[in-house]
Amino acid sequence: MNIGDFEKSVSQVILDRGYLYYKDDKIKCCGRNADEFILDAYGTENYKVIVQIDEDNNIKNSRCNCPYDFTFTCKHEVAAYYKIREIVEGLAERIYRDVIPEKETKSLVESYKENQEHIEKIKQEHVKKIRELLETYSKEKLLNILLEISEKNGVVRERLLKEIERKEALQLDEREILTKYNKKIDELFLEYKELEEQALETYENGYSYGRNYWEEYDDDYVDTEELENKISEILSDIDGLLNNFECLKLSMKILEGIDKLNKMTETTSYCEVWGIVIDYFKEELASAENLSITSRQEIFNRINKLNVKVSNRYEIAVDIEMLIQFCDLPGAKQVLLSKLNFISELYYDESINNRTAELIYKIYKITNDEKGLAKSLAILLRYESIRDIYISKLENNNNIEKILEVTKPWSGNGKHRRKWLEYRLQIFKKLANITEQMKILERLVLLGEFSYYDELKRIHKDKFDKYYQKLLKKSKKKKEIWCEIIVRECDVGEMLSYLREYPNEISKYASIIKDVYLEEAKNMYMNYIFEMSEPVADRNHYRNICKYIVKYKNLFGLEEGVALVDYLDDKYKRRRSFRHELKEVLDGH
Structure with missing residues (x-):
């Protein structure tokens, strides 16, 4: 590592x-x-x-x-x-x-490595000498040294105490171990049930029982971190003492206990400990071999009954994924499919629904239910993750015709239409289909993807001037797109017509028309500033007006800018904050 x-x-x-x-x-x-x-x-x-x-x-x-x-x-x-x-x-x-000479860099690195090697060599020599010394001591002397170290060093002491507990456990038979740890788990969750009941009683006077509210005033009222530590110790103890199935059963018992606490408190405060146990459970499940059908059925039934709200939304799907390996059991497939369909209907989060769709697809594949998959495919293909899987399969079969058929509606609307338009564009390029390339490039530009604009111009070649008028007409309802096309083509006439209709846009586009229509651009800009200056406002508004005055000055020259400031300063003599901001414009010229 x-x-x-x-x-x-x-x-x-x-x-x-x-x-x-x-x-x-x-x-x-x-x-x-x-x-x-x-x-x-x-x-x-x-x-x-x-x-x-x-x-x-x-x-x-x-x-x-x-x-x-x-x-x-x-x-x-x-x-x-x-x-x-x-x-x-x-x-x-x-x-x-900043090290230029290569030789110097090498020597620096080499000296660092040599220093490490020297320290390692000294450590090995020390270990060797300590070993030789300890071999000369009697058992009693070694015992005294170890006791002295464990008294002073907490880590060593904890290690020895764990060894004692493990040795005691090994002397018990499996039935006694199970009894011992079942009792320990029961006592632990009884203790936390009582703690939560006390907490509820303490905070029920007019307050909703919500841990997020408590934590603002009294962090960790019920110490869930302590529960994490105790459960971690139990899992550590049983690991190696019991067979996989018994470890699975005890970990399921703990999960059921957490589930009850979660339902009781209606919070997600036990998510951390849930994560520890579910992680252990997954590892044990992965290493379990040759489990009987009865054992597998018991595992599936118990885990499936757990409250899915314990985990956050994404982890719901992860937990169900863990159960997919049981979908060959009688009735399990339908139970999982119904639960997954419920999740996809309940949430509008794209990542959850995509993950859910992947799991449904996986169940059909594992159970070799091609008929069921075909029936559900139309619904599953609403989700982007399944679309990617399906297209990948079609690509492997080189089924271009089918790819174009299924991706056409995806490129027509929806959140990911740009992605599928771009995907189809690459296919039509390979097929050298210029007509379809033109259509897709146009659609991409009309969606605001101007990285394709030059390519759209090139593909129309010498007929672009005629096409340009059609493009303007198609983009007329999308004001920003229409303006961007005009700007790219430096179409001064169209821009002037636009600004006459929408004079408040002059600050954005004055630079395009000023060289040809200087006076009209200047008058439009001044009128825009006059209109903004008319109402009495706060200093922030005046400061914003002055930003436009600075732009006006930069476009039309210092003399014009000073004249505009003088006019406004004279007109609004009573507005001290405005005049102060105007003075800042002049001071900063």
Whole structure:
């Protein structure tokens, strides 16, 4: 795992939490050797993170003294990796920035590597000497040394206590372990149920039961972070003690407990702990082999009953994706399809609906239900993600005729019509179909895609002058598009007609007509400024008028600008704030 791409090796849930820690500046580097970084993580509790990296920025070792221990990497370590990356990239930039002589750059890098190698060599020698020394000690002396270290060092002490608990657990048979941890989970959720009931009782006097409201006054009234730590410990303990299916059952029991708390509180405060457990559940499910149909049916039924509102909208689809592997079970396919169809009808978020459509498509494919897919395809093709999948399939079969048929309505309307117009344009270019290219280029320009304007001119060649009048007529109702075409063609006559109809637009387009119609442009601009100056207003309005006066002065010359300011200053003698702003115009000339 490298500090440059560690994201590939960490679960998404832990990665997200770690990044938030880093982004909120809750991780600080408090010490550094050649290959070792020591960082402090700040939160409800403060923890120490130690990370060792080699000369190629590979992470050799990392550890954190937080209680989270059911995966290899915790959120504090992830935050540390982001911080170290920031430090390392800063160092690299300082080493290579503005260094001209290549030889000097090489020697600097080489000396840095040599220093690391020297430190590593010294460390290995120290380890060797310590090993040789310890081998001469008696068992009793070694025990005393270890006890002394564990008394002073919390990380070592926690490690030994976990080993004791694991050793005790190993002496139990599987049935006793299950009884023990079932009881522990029941007690834990009973405790939090009582805490939430107390919270509800405390805050029910005229206040709605909404945690977002509480946090403004009393952050973390019910400490969900403590619940995260306790559940992480349980998951860490059972991992390796029980078979996959029993681990799955216990994790489902925890998810059901969180689900009940969520329904009870009507909040998403337990999302963090939900994420930890669902992540563990997915890992166990992925590694479980040869589960019986009965076991698979039990897993599907229990997970399917969980309250989808626990997660945010996007995670709803992710959780259902986890269940797709069970769609071969009796009735499971229809249950999943009905739930996914419900989600697509309920939400108007494009990303949710696209993801939902992908999952529906995937279910039909996994179950080899081509008939069902064909029946649903017309509906599924409303979603952009399915369109991309479908077009990719047609491309692989080189079915150009079908591609043009299905993309035609998509290019006609909708949010993504530009995309499909551009896609069809590329096809017609390959087919050398000039007529269709002309139509699409015109439509793109009329949609405001002026990056295609020059191409549209080129394709019409010497007939463009005649076509130009048709283009103006088609764009007349779209004022901004029409004006942009006129500006690009420097059509002074059309622009003057437009400004006579819409004189308030003079500030935008005066530069186009002034060389040919100087006096009319000047009069239009002055009248526009006079009209704005007429009503009594605040200083911001006057300041805005003066911006237009500055533009007028830049277009028609300093003398004209001064004359306009003098006229307004004389006319509005009682408006002190306006006159002050006018004076600023003159002072700044």
